Amino acid sequence: MKVIEVSDLRKEYRGRNVVDGVSFTVEEGEIFGVLGPNGAGKTTTVECVAGLRVPDSGTVRVLGGLGPAEVRRNLGVQLQSSALPAKIKVWEALDLYASFYPAPADTGALLERVGLSARRDAYYGRLSGGQQQRLSIALALVGRPRVAILDELTTGLDPQARRDTWELIEQVRADGVTIVLVTHFMEEAERLCDRLALIDSGRVVALDSPEGLVSRIGSPQRVRFRPSHPFDDAILRALPEVTGVRHENGRVEVSGTGDLLPPVVSALTAAGVIPADLRIEQATLDDAFLALTGKKISA
Ligand SMILES: Nc1ncnc2c1ncn2[C@@H]1O[C@H](COP(=O)(O)OP(=O)(O)OP(=O)(O)O)[C@@H](O)[C@H]1O
Numbered sequence: 001m002k003v004i005e006v007s008d009l010r011k012e013y014r015g016r017n018v019v020d021g022v023s024f025t026v027e028e029g030e031i032f033g034v035l036g037p038n039g040a041g042k043t044t045t046v047e048c049v050a051g052l053r054v055p056d057s058g059t060v061r062v063l064g065g066l067g068p069a070e071v072r073r074n075l076g077v078q079l080q081s082s083a084l085p086a087k088i089k090v091w092e093a094l095d096l097y098a099s100f101y102p103a104p105a106d107t108g109a110l111l112e113r114v115g116l117s118a119r120r121d122a123y124y125g126r127l128s129g130g131q132q133q134r135l136s137i138a139l140a141l142v143g144r145p146r147v148a149i150l151d152e153l154t155t156g157l158d159p160q161a162r163r164d165t166w167e168l169i170e171q172v173r174a175d176g177v178t179i180v181l182v183t184h185f186m187e188e189a190e191r192l193c194d195r196l197a198l199i200d201s202g203r204v205v206a207l208d209s210p211e212g213l214v215s216r217i218g219s220p221q222r223v224r225f226r227p228s229h230p231f232d233d234a235i236l237r238a239l240p241e242v243t244g245v246r247h248e249n250g251r252v253e254v255s256g257t258g259d260l261l262p263p264v265v266s267a268l269t270a271a272g273v274i275p276a277d278l279r280i281e282q283a284t285l286d287d288a289f290l291a292l293t294g295k296k297i298s299a
Contacts, residue, residue, distance in 0.1 A: 001028045001064075003147050003178045004049060009058035011044050019044050019055070020202035026147075031169070031179045033189040033196030035285070037297050041202040042182045043079070046149050049180070050077045063146065073101065076145035076177075078136045078153060086125025090116055090135060093124060094142055101143035114138045114168060130161030137168060141177070148172065151182040166191055186285035186297055198285075200293045214283050217291040221260040221282060224253045225275035227268070235271050239263045251277075 004026035011019040019041045026032040034042045047053040049060050051068055062071045084093055094111065098104035111117045114134040119127060127135065133153055140148050150169070154162040169192055173179055183189055189196050190210045197207045206213055233245045241263055242256040252275075254264055261280055268275050289297045 002026065002061075003028050003063055004032075004180065005059075005061040006045070006049060007059045009045060009048055009060065010056045011041075011048060011053065012056055017202050019048070022058070022197075022199070022202070022204055024197045024204060024207055026178060026180060027195075028146075028178050029173070029176060030194040031173055031181055031192050033193035034180065034182045034199060035184065035186065035189045035193075035196050035289075035297065036199035037184055037295060040199045042184075042199055043151055045199070046151060046180060046182055047079070050075055050149055052077070052079075073143065074146045076140035076143055076148040078140035078148070078150045084124045084135075086123060088124050089120070090122055090124065090127070091120045093135065094138060097139045097142045103144060104142050105144045107142065110138050110142060113171070115164070128161075130157050130164070133157060133161070133165060134168070137165070137172075141172065145177060147178045147180065149180045149182070152184070153181070154183070154185065154188060162188070184297055186289070190285055198289055198292060200289075200295065205292045206288070210285055213285060213288040217283055217288050221257065221280065222253055222255045223260050223264050223278070223280050224251055225268075225278045226251050228274035228276065231268070231271055231273045235267050236264060239267060 002025045006025070007023050009019050009022040010017065022045050034046060036042055044053060048055045049062065051071055063074055066074065090111070091107065094107045098107055111120055114137055116131060116134055116138065119131060124132065124135065137150065137153065140150065154165050157165065166188065169179060169181070181192060193210060195207065195209050196213070197204045198213065199205070206216070236242050236245050236254055241258045241260050242254055244255045246253045254260065265275065286297055289295065
């Protein structure tokens with residue numbers, strides 16, 4: 001079942017098309033990513049989906065076309081800008097948000113799940129960045145939504161807190177909540193998303209699974225090494241898997257397709273060249289974005 005259907009969404013600010021004809025659908029139970037550089041129009045898009053901004057044109061259908069009140073009841077939203085007052089306590093914030101819904105989640109169990117039980121009496125302003133993010137996720141889930149929209153939820157977190165948050169998101173999805181995840185971290189998108197829309201300058205430039213996006217670009221693999229001594233590139237260029245060979249500061253980078261490593265290593269070995277510091281790199285979503293738009297996501 002399609003839980004969100006967005007068609008030709010447009011929003012203009014001061015003569016600029018911030019959202020410029022965006023269309024996508026989100027299936028029930030998936031983690032759908034909206035990935036793109038800062039200022040690409042991601043937040044504006046999801047805020048239109050959540051009914052928090054009015055698009056200039058285009059349509060948004062949530063859960064088969066519910067009205068605004070029903071959408072609010074079924075949609076949990078965690079936004080970048082949803083800062084709480086510093087002097088509100090964790091349990092007070094949760095109780096307050098729970099009071100907006102007819103059948104809210106058990107707030108004690110929710111605090112447990114996001115790892116904040118021990119901080120229930122703490123002031124919001126006293127929480128670490130990771131704890132504040134976890135509370136904002138709890139607030140997005142307290143109405144027991146069928147769909148949760150999470151915007152830049154790991155921005156500013158240290159790597160451990162980020163990984164903990166990813167695990168939490170996977171658990172939430174395992175409970176059957178459909179998740180729309182806005183991010184500009186490709187690692188986050190690669191790890192969590194079933195499908196994603198790459199957004200650039202208000203447009204969807206591609207929509208696919210992370211693997212699908214990466215496999216669209218020509219050179220999904222790179223092998224790098226430091227050769228024991230100079231050699232003739234022709235021995236590598238002759239291999240059908242190899243599409244390019246580059247030399248840089250005494251290192252060699254071979255790009256190509258398929259299973260690149262074995263033929264490269266055997267060709268080098270046959271020529272008596274020992275590859276030191278051998279590394280293999282898969283293409284990433286960043287490479288896919290670069291290939292599609294000419295820009296880096298993480299600018
Ligand atoms: N209310 C507004 N009035 C004027 N311009 C706005 C408004 N909201 C957003 N914009 C502009 O629209 C563009 C897209 O903003 P948006 O927040 O949707 O991008 P984003 O992809 O979510 O980026 P970020 O990750 O930085 O939030 C930006 O250039 C922003 O300055």
